[in-house]
Amino acid sequence: MSDLLGPLPPAEFRSDGCTGAPDAVPGQSGGVVCIRDACRMHDYAYHIGGTETDRRVADARLMANMLILGADAAFAMTYYRAVRVFGPFSVKRGWQYKPHTGSISRIWYMLLAIARG
Numbered sequence: 001m002s003d004l005l006g007p008l009p010p011a012e013f014r015s016d017g018c019t020g021a022p023d024a025v026p027g028q029s030g031g032v033v034c035i036r037d038a039c040r041m042h043d044y045a046y047h048i049g050g051t052e053t054d055r056r057v058a059d060a061r062l063m064a065n066m067l068i069l070g071a072d073a074a075f076a077m078t079y080y081r082a083v084r085v086f087g088p089f090s091v092k093r094g095w096q097y098k099p100h101t102g103s104i105s106r107i108w109y110m111l112l113a114i115a116r117g
Helices: 036-048 052-068 073-090 102-116
Strands: 024-026 032-034
Touching: 024 073, 036 052, 052 073
Parallel strands: none
Antiparallel strands: 024 032
């Protein structure tokens, strides 16, 4: 995680990873890459943040970290846009964690399927 952007979560920080979305996504050169570390850092940034600016920065870092980890650029952009839309529904920033609902999970998978074509 040291190559990724943003604050590193402490060992005791609990995260569900990519909240209702897959941890393995299409890679830049085919195959799949795991973006769980990027999602964990994103969760932590939401947890310690609290403003809309904090959220914007966290979301932008998530996309940058996905690219650092080797995710396909078009897929990372689609993921970023979904996080901008649906992030508030699973917010962890500075408040008690609220788990995603099944309907949010289904919407994530629909958006990801559309992105894949």
